[in-house]
Amino acid sequence: MATQTAEMTNHQNAIQMEGVHKWFGSFHVLKDINLSIRKQDKIVICGPSGSGKSTLIRCINRLEEHQKGKIFVDGIELTADLKQIDRIRSEVGMVFQQFNLFPHLTALENLTLAPIWVRKQAKTEAEEMAMQYLERVKIPEQAHKYPGQLSGGQQQRVAIARSLCMNPKIMLFDEPTSALDPEMIKEVLDVMVGLAESGMTMLVVTHEKGFARTVADQMIFMDEGLIVEEAPPSEFFNNPKSDRTKLFLSQILQH
Amino acid sequence: METSINNKSSRGIDLPPPKTEIGVWGWLYKNLFSSWYNTLFTLFGILLIYWLIPPLIEWSFLKADWVGDSREACSREGACWVFIKVWFGQLMYGRYPIEMRWRIDIAYIILAVSILSLFIPKFRHKHWVGVFLFIGFPVIAYFLFVGGSFGLEHVETTRWGGLFLTLVIGILGIVGSLPFGIVLALGRRSEMPVIRTLSIAFIELWRGVPLITVLFMSSVMFPLFMPEGVNFDKLARAIGGVMLFSAAYMAEVVRGGLQAIPQGQYEAAKALGLGYWRMMGLIIMPQALRIVIPGIVSTFIGVFKDTTLVLIIGLFDFLGMSQAAITNTNWLGFATESYVFTAVGFWIFCFGMSRYSMAVEKKMHVAYKK
Secondary structure, three states: OOOHHHHHHHHHEEEEEEEEEEEEOOEEEEEEEEEEEEOOOEEEEEOOOOOOHHHHHHHHOOOOOOOEEEEEEOOEEOOOOHHHHHHHHHHEEEEOOOOOOOOOOOHHHHHHHHHHHOOOOOHHHHHHHHHHHHHHOOOHHHOOOOHHHOOHHHHHHHHHHHHHOOOOOEEEEEOOOOOOOHHHHHHHHHHHHHHHHOOOEEEEEOOOHHHHHHHOOEEEEEEOOEEEEEEOHHHHHHOOOOHHHHHHHHHHOOO | OOOOOOOHHHHOOOOOOOHHHOHHHHHHHHHHOOOHHHHHHHHHHHHHHHHHHHHHHHHHHHOOEOOOOOHHHOOOOOOEHHHHHHHHHHHHHEOOOHHHHHHHHHHHHHHHHHHHHHHOOOOOOHHHHHHHHHHHHHHHHHHHHHOOOOOOOOOOHHHEEHHHHHHHHHHHHHHHHHHHHHHHHHHHOOOOHHHHHHHHHHHHHHHHOOHHHHHHHHHHHHHHHOOOOOOOOHHHHHHHHHHHHHHHHHHHHHHHHHHHOOHHHHHHHHHOOOOHHHHHHHHHHHHHHHHOHHHHHHHHHHHHHHHHHHHHHOOEEHHHHHHHHHOOHHHOOOHHHHHHHHHHHHHHHHHHHHHHHHHHHHHHHOOOOO
């Protein structure tokens, strides 16, 4: 029974997680996660591997199921209702570490597939929009190439454009640059910075400190399934409060 | 950046490669005589060819009898292809009435033209040909072959035989098994326990019994369970049995392909909001089927050859007719000619399928090439 205030909060926030727990078998991977992300927030989640950060964002579009607690995306509660899940998924875009482009389709076809089949757009309309997004990620000339013919950085940019073609309200990024060669990381981060500046709500799991400092409104540090610290980047990097955060930062700042 | 001019004098003179590297001698040297054991194998191979090929050519061509109408024309020095000539009609059509064979021929022509049209690169209405082949053609073929309406005389299915019957059972078995196999494979991977259990049970049951018993059951046992007067055509029952049997095999082949698709593909499709059937139809199946084309075509070829088992229920397919021909009292002793002819016939179809599958694979790999 949500109170009037609670309902209002739920509807205002892009993502609301309340008391969320998740287990993989007997392994407790998410422990009492409480998170409020407002529209146009840019949140960066970092932490050691195995801390549950990927699992957390994958719960938001139901690629993983939470066993306890509530998750609200754009005011809609995430439950086992398949229709709701599909609706939420078309409002939430996701970019994967391994790009996950569809190898049997060209870049353009990758982009137009969902708008045509989910939003029922006409092919010409979808292609026009897709070309616009390809220009936005600066690779319009690759439209008719297959993913196997593109570099990693280009593939990831196509993947970002593919998610954007569904006009999502929220974009989730699961370590988008971790599988890229260093010289390609910048081109992808530039696209993400541009996206942030255009006002997209973004939830990014990454280790890229430069990006975090530039773009993030809030840093979240996770360790062993818990949210250990939450602070704006300046505070987070310069004045971490928890010992675990300090340890983690000392490890990554070495590089 | 300065582009350097390709100048022989700046790089020295280009020497031609040694004779053993290029041309005919080069190929011979590298492939046949490159080491002492290779040379030995080559010599052994040449010996084998010398032993086998001339007698074969002599038997099947040089000393063979091609002209004649009856047994007397066979000198028995070589193959007597007169035997095949005399029996050709039955080997092709079984005991289908001779004056009605044109109905089968018309269907062959329609089929050949439709399929050939798919090979023309510039032809733009291939989708309609596909629809016709799967929906229109079977209906037309049914009325042509069975008759009984549109002024065509009815022909009992027990009279169907020869290559015609093999093609009917083979094509229907193959075309029916793929969609059904896909559905079973998806069912087996389903998260819903009832569907999964039913799929597994079906697959394991139909894969676990020999096709002979399936045909036997369909022919002898099935009618016992039917109420009085309900009579399914024997051929229809056999075709149904072949379809279900090969669907079970196909299901496992397709499941192998589904397993090879990385989890990320499923996730990316779901993340875009594609529902289950769209994800399967647009993303997963095109990739999975592509991967297992060798397995699928192998299963097709297997089904095509398995059709020969219908002899057990009294239907005379291509092989069955050739058996009937050699046990005919007038034509005893021509087993070799008969089996060679049947083997070559099957080989042509199976090799054709195999070649076609390679062409399909090649075409689809264009998408993955750099």
